[in-house]
Amino acid sequence: MKNSLFKYCLRLGDNSLILGHRLAEYCSNGPYLEEDISITNTSLDLIGQAEAILKYAAKVEGEGRTEDDLAYKRPEIEFYNVQLTEQPNGNFARITARQFFMDAFNFYLYSALKESTDNTISAIAAKSLKEVTYHLRRSSEWVIRLGDGTNESKIKMQEAINDFWRYTSEMFEMDEVDEELIAKGIAVDLKPIQDLWNKKVDEILAMATLIRPEDAYMATGSRKGYHTEYLGYILAEMQYLPRAYPTAKW
Amino acid sequence: MSNTIEELEKQFQEKIDNEIKIEPKDWMPDDYRKNLIRQMSQHAHSEVIGMQPEGNWITRAPSLRAKKILLAKIQDEAGHGLYLYSAAETLGVSRDQFIQWLHEGKAKYSSIFNYPTLNWADMGAIGWLVDGAAIVNQVSLQKTSYGPYARAMVRICKEESFHQRQGFEIMAKMMAGTKEQQQMAQDALNRFWWPSLMMFGPHDSDSSRSSLALKWKIKRETNDTLRKRFIDKTIPQAEFIGLKVPDPDAVLQPDGSYKTGPIDWDEFWNVVKGNGPCNKQRLDHHKRAHDNGKWVREACIAFSEKQDKRKVIAN
Ligand SMILES: [Fe+2]
Ligand SMILES: [Fe+2]
Numbered sequence: 001m002k003n004s005l006f007k008y009c010l011r012l013g014d015n016s017l018i019l020g021h022r023l024a025e026y027c028s029n030g031p032y033l034e035e036d037i038s039i040t041n042t043s044l045d046l047i048g049q050a051e052a053i054l055k056y057a058a059k060v061e062g063e064g065r066t067e068d069d070l071a072y073k074r075p076e077i078e079f080y081n082v083q084l085t086e087q088p089n090g091n092f093a094r095i096t097a098r099q100f101f102m103d104a105f106n107f108y109l110y111s112a113l114k115e116s117t118d119n120t121i122s123a124i125a126a127k128s129l130k131e132v133t134y135h136l137r138r139s140s141e142w143v144i145r146l147g148d149g150t151n152e153s154k155i156k157m158q159e160a161i162n163d164f165w166r167y168t169s170e171m172f173e174m175d176e177v178d179e180e181l182i183a184k185g186i187a188v189d190l191k192p193i194q195d196l197w198n199k200k201v202d203e204i205l206a207m208a209t210l211i212r213p214e215d216a217y218m219a220t221g222s223r224k225g226y227h228t229e230y231l232g233y234i235l236a237e238m239q240y241l242p243r244a245y246p247t248a249k250w
Numbered sequence: 251m252s253n254t255i256e257e258l259e260k261q262f263q264e265k266i267d268n269e270i271k272i273e274p275k276d277w278m279p280d281d282y283r284k285n286l287i288r289q290m291s292q293h294a295h296s297e298v299i300g301m302q303p304e305g306n307w308i309t310r311a312p313s314l315r316a317k318k319i320l321l322a323k324i325q326d327e328a329g330h331g332l333y334l335y336s337a338a339e340t341l342g343v344s345r346d347q348f349i350q351w352l353h354e355g356k357a358k359y360s361s362i363f364n365y366p367t368l369n370w371a372d373m374g375a376i377g378w379l380v381d382g383a384a385i386v387n388q389v390s391l392q393k394t395s396y397g398p399y400a401r402a403m404v405r406i407c408k409e410e411s412f413h414q415r416q417g418f419e420i421m422a423k424m425m426a427g428t429k430e431q432q433q434m435a436q437d438a439l440n441r442f443w444w445p446s447l448m449m450f451g452p453h454d455s456d457s458s459r460s461s462l463a464l465k466w467k468i469k470r471e472t473n474d475t476l477r478k479r480f481i482d483k484t485i486p487q488a489e490f491i492g493l494k495v496p497d498p499d500a501v502l503q504p505d506g507s508y509k510t511g512p513i514d515w516d517e518f519w520n521v522v523k524g525n526g527p528c529n530k531q532r533l534d535h536h537k538r539a540h541d542n543g544k545w546v547r548e549a550c551i552a553f554s555e556k557q558d559k560r561k562v563i564a565n
Contacts, residue, residue, distance in 0.1 A: 024308045024321055028301040028535070031543025033332050036301075040325040044318060051314045068313045092546045148556065149549025156545070234309075241312035241370060248428045250312040250370070250420075 001184070002060060004177045005118070007080065008187055009057035010070070011223075013050045014081035015171075017071055019102055020046030021234055026089050038138065042099070045131040049124070056120045072242035076232055077225035084167035086231045090160075093146055093153070097160035100139040104200045105171045106132045108193045117185035140204045147208025154209070161205070162213050169218040172197075177223075266467050271397035274340035282466050286396055287341050288357070289468060291348045294334035295359035297327045299532050303367045304376060312370060319416055320373060326409045333405060337398040353537050361518065362445050364526030371424050371431070371438035377417015379439075379446040379484065385410045386480045387450065395467035418487065425491040432492070439488065440496045447510075448518045450477035456515075482507045 023043035030036030054067035065073075084102060089095050110132055113125035146157040172194040181187030205212050221227065241250065253261075258277050265272065272278055301324050308324070311317035335345045351357040362380050367373070388410060392403045421438075424431040451457060451473040463469040485508050488495055499511030521529070 021309065024317070027308055027321065027324055028298075028305045028328075029539045029542070031539075031546035033298065033328055033335075035543075035546075037325055037328045037332070040321055040328070044321050044325070047314060047318055047321070051318070054314075068315075071314055072312070091542065145553045146546070146549050149553040150545065152545050153549035153552075237309045240310050245428060245430055248312075248431050250316055250423065250427075 001180065002062070004180045005186065006057055006060045007177050008181055009053050009060060009121075010078075011080040013053035013057055013067075013070070014079050015085050015102070015106075016046040016053065017050035018079070018081040018231070018234060019085040019098075020044075020050060021238060022085065022087075022089060022098075023095070026095060029089075031092055039095070042135050042138070045128075045135070049128045049131070052124050052127075056124070068242070072239045076227060076235055079225060079227065079231060079235070080222055081227075081231075082167065082170045082222050083219050083228050083231075084164060084170065086228060086234060087164065087167065088230060091156060093156040093160040094163070096139060096142040096146060096157070097164050099135070100143050100204065101164060101168050101201070102171075103132060103136040103139045104197050104204075105193070107136045108196045108200075109188065109190075112188040112193060116188070121186065143204050143210070144208040147205070147210040157208065158210050161210060165213040165215075166217055167219050169215070170220055170222055173220065173223055175223055263465075266395050266465075269393075269467075271400060272395050273397045281462070282468070283341055285463060285466070285468055286399065287338065287343055289463075290334055290338035290341070290396075290399055291343070291351065291357050292359060294331050294338055294348065295352050295357060296363065297331035297334060299359045299363045299536060300327050300380075301331075302532055302535055303363055303365070303528070304373060306367045307370060307373050310370070311373075316373075316420075323377065323413055323416065326413065330406045330409070333402045337402040340398045349540060353533070353540070355524070355533075358522070359532075360449060361521040361526060362442075362449050363532060364521050364528045365441065365445055366527050368441070369434045369438060371421065371434040372442070374417050374420030374424060374435065375438035375442040377413045377415075378421055378487070379417070379442050380449070381410050381413040381417060382484060383446045383449045383480050385414060386476050386483075390470045390476060393467070393470050418491075421493070422491045425493060436493055439493050443495050443497070444513065444517070445521075447477055447481065447513055450474075450480070452515065452518075478507065481510055 020043045023039050023046065026036075027040050027043070028036065030039055050071070051067050054070045058065045058067055058070055084098060087094070087098055106128070110125040110129040114122055114129060116122040116125060143157065143161075146153040148154070172190045174190050178187050178190065182189055202212060219228075241248075259279060262272070262276075262278060262282075265276075272282075304320060304324050304327075308317065308320055311320050335348060338348065339345060348357065352359070362383075367376070385407060388403050388407050392400055392407060394400045394403065421435050424435040454460060454472045454474045457473055460469065460472060464472070485495055485500060485502075497511045499509070501509050503509055520526070524530075
């Protein structure tokens with residue numbers, strides 16, 4: 001049970017950490033200043049969420065590690081973020097698509113986790129939900145605006161949706177970790193969340209005059225710590241200082 | 251009754267002399283407006299270009315807390331850019347135009363941002379020294395004669411002093427840390443000390459624009475006065491955490507102030523003219539982001555036009 005809860009927290013925390021990191025990379029690259037600020041805001045929310053959940057993960061593990069140890073000293077194979085979160089920024093449509101898919105997932109996930117029997121998880125979920133509700137509204141609006149904007153923006157938005165589609169089933173995968181925690185009321189069943197997610201995606205894509213891609217090959221592996229090649233580079237950069245100067249405090 | 255230019259100028263100067271703020275709709279001499287457009291847009295561009303040297307370390311911030319603080323700090327700077335562009339727009343120039351002038355090299359930004367950030371302590375040095383120097387200048391500008399600029403400064407100053415403390419905290423932490431961290435901190439101070447002093451601009455004796463700006467109270471104090479205030483405040487802070495400013499001639503005087511060595515003005519003018527280590531990199535980055543965002547901005551316009559049409563049809 002302790003191991004399952006630890007791993008479950010890492011999944012949640014790593015999703016926020018890696019997506020937050022990707023958004024942080026975009027700082028000073030926004031299409032205009034107001035949007036630059038908004039993306040940094042989302043990034044800050046996500047890193048804050050990661051900090052809270054990883055802190056709890058460290059406590060659950062009980063080995064004396066901190067949230068920073070978990071973020072900065074773990075190897076790639078022990079990261080459990082879904083592969084979608086680690087995909088490179090590319091153009092603004094790609095950032096929007098990646099964000100929308102994750103926001104919709106997080107919105108329904110945290111809505112359900114608010115009722116978790118684990119007090120810490122339910123408290124973090126309740127706090128995160130406020131932020132994620134706003135994120136989802138923003139990213140939905142962007143999908144619609146770009147989809148129904150110019151011809152060029154429509155093409156770019158559709159391409160981004162198509163390219164990232166293969167990474168959208170991984171977030172709903174469940175294994176023995178989920179089973180054990182669902183039985184205790186700590187975790188939530190992802191099947192109904194997937195149904196809600198599908199409905200939301202269909203609704204927004206329709207409003208955006210975009211086409212929902214067909215399911216083809218769907219990426220998998222993050223539940224076991226397998227990632228795309230991109231995660232290694234994220235960690236190489238992110239973990240550089242704590243690993244190069246292991247005794248230093250910052 | 252129509253006023254002659256002379257009368258308008260006289261009334262304008264009376265307002266200035268009586269500390270009455272000039273507001274956007276008030277009459278103002280052309281050169282006053284031009285002087286403000288130049289200074290305020292330069293200030294706005296500095297906030298925005300300044301996001302880059304610090305942005306360079308976001309992905310390598312060594313703790314979650316450090317990453318959040320750095321991100322929030324850079325976001326504040328973007329916000330300062332926004333206030334300042336809005337304040338500058340009251341002079342009748344659009345933000346697009348300001349950005350175009352920046353890209354064409356017709357508008358400048360503070361040369362300090364043309365230096366690279368080479369180690370993590372640079373995040374401390376920038377907050378402590380660059381924001382520190384900016385505060386000294388901006389506190390003085392809270393009393394500038396143009397209302398929108400003065401009000402923007404009041405808002406901005408509160409955040410800047412927070413940045414300065416956070417920067418100093420990074421330096422202090424590193425000086426209390428390992429030998430390598432101490433070396434990084436000293437190295438950062440060595441590289442940022444002189445450029446920070448140059449932020450105040452040329453000596454009063456060489457500053458052509460100063461006298462008119464002072465008469466109009468756009469500037470409230472001279473470059474050398476402000477620079478000296480910064481030096482006297484900062485050297486003791488450096489010494490307090492065990493750092494040494496890279497100036498062999500710096501000596502404490504009996505009155506508690508510091509006498510410092512000569513500034514290398516050749517370096518200053520060289521960087522101003524575009525030959526600093528990062529001038530091209532910073533401007534290219536800004537142009538690239540702006541160009542990459544063009545289709546997004548166009549999509550926003552197209553979408554809102556469609557929405558407006560739909561509303562008309564629906565009604
Ligand atoms: Fe600022
Ligand atoms: Fe600042």
